[in-house]
Amino acid sequence: MHELKLEQALSLLQHAGYPLPSLSDAPVQTVLQALIDGLCDLSLRDALTGLPNRRHFRAVVEREIDRVARTGESALLLVIDIDHFKHVNDTHGHAAGDLVIQTIGQRLAECVRPMDTVARFGGEEFAMVLPNCHPAYGEAVAERIRRTVEGHAIRLPSGQEIHVTVSVGGAFAPQWVRSSAALWTERADLQLYCAKTEGRNRVCLEQSVVSSVSSEEKCMLFGVTTWDDSLE
Numbered sequence: 001m002h003e004l005k006l007e008q009a010l011s012l013l014q015h016a017g018y019p020l021p022s023l024s025d026a027p028v029q030t031v032l033q034a035l036i037d038g039l040c041d042l043s044l045r046d047a048l049t050g051l052p053n054r055r056h057f058r059a060v061v062e063r064e065i066d067r068v069a070r071t072g073e074s075a076l077l078l079v080i081d082i083d084h085f086k087h088v089n090d091t092h093g094h095a096a097g098d099l100v101i102q103t104i105g106q107r108l109a110e111c112v113r114p115m116d117t118v119a120r121f122g123g124e125e126f127a128m129v130l131p132n133c134h135p136a137y138g139e140a141v142a143e144r145i146r147r148t149v150e151g152h153a154i155r156l157p158s159g160q161e162i163h164v165t166v167s168v169g170g171a172f173a174p175q176w177v178r179s180s181a182a183l184w185t186e187r188a189d190l191q192l193y194c195a196k197t198e199g200r201n202r203v204c205l206e207q208s209v210v211s212s213v214s215s216e217e218k219c220m221l222f223g224v225t226t227w228d229d230s231l232e
């Protein structure tokens with residue numbers, strides 16, 4: 001039988017601060033289960049902020065799409081990007097930039113309900129899914145997030161305080177219709193692009209809840225690979 005090489009996984013988890021049972025005291029099955037749980041958790045988290053990573057977020061979005069299609073409740077997806085972040089790195093250094101990303105991640109997580117998911121999407125971009133968020137409140141929620149970031153300075157290790165802003169794009173899940181994580185995110189991304197081009201530090205939400213269905217969504221809905229217009 002081959003020898004199990006666990007040291008690398010153990011040291012990875014210990015480094016990340018996961019409590020692990022001792023190899024010499026605990027039954028091997030307990031140690032292996034703790035290792036598997038720890039590695040699964042680690043693979044779903046962003047290392048810098050501790051927030052869910054893109055992989056985790058995608059799974060959450062897919063679950064939410066299922067829920068919306070089953071219940072008809074509305075849900076909002078927001079993508080949030082720090083404005084002129086390159087300037088932060090260039091002026092204060094990469095370590096200060098990392099601190100800004102961590103702080104913004106924390107503030108975003110504090111802004112929302114426990115049922116909402118905030119993830120780091122990559123670089124200086126975050127994403128949120130807000131289940132059961134009525135379209136009448138979407139703008140107010142996104143505005144609150146934008147204002148929270150704008151209104152709180154970030155203290156750098158040098159003692160200097162800086163202000164950053166974020167641009168926010170959002171789209172509601174199409175109700176009663178199967179969609180895909182990629183299509184929903186793409187719609188929110190398009191709104192983020194609008195917020196950036198309209199001057200940054202602003203919120204752009206897709207205007208109405210999409211009740212029209214794209215041809216890709218029709219294919220998913222009716223289980224056909226190419227959409228035939230005569231089905232309309």
Ligand SMILES: Nc1nc2c(ncn2[C@@H]2O[C@H](COP(=O)(O)OP(=O)(O)OP(=O)(O)O)[C@@H](O)[C@H]2O)c(=O)[nH]1
Pocket residue numbers: 048081082083084085086087089093094095096097098101122123124196200
């Ligand atoms: N410190 C730090 N910087 C990062 C990280 N990931 C990406 N960046 C930097 O983020 C910057 C993003 O710059 P751009 O894509 O030009 O965007 P921006 O300067 O924020 O401009 P706008 O988004 O158009 O407002 C780049 O300089 C990347 O190097 C990270 O994990 N840490």
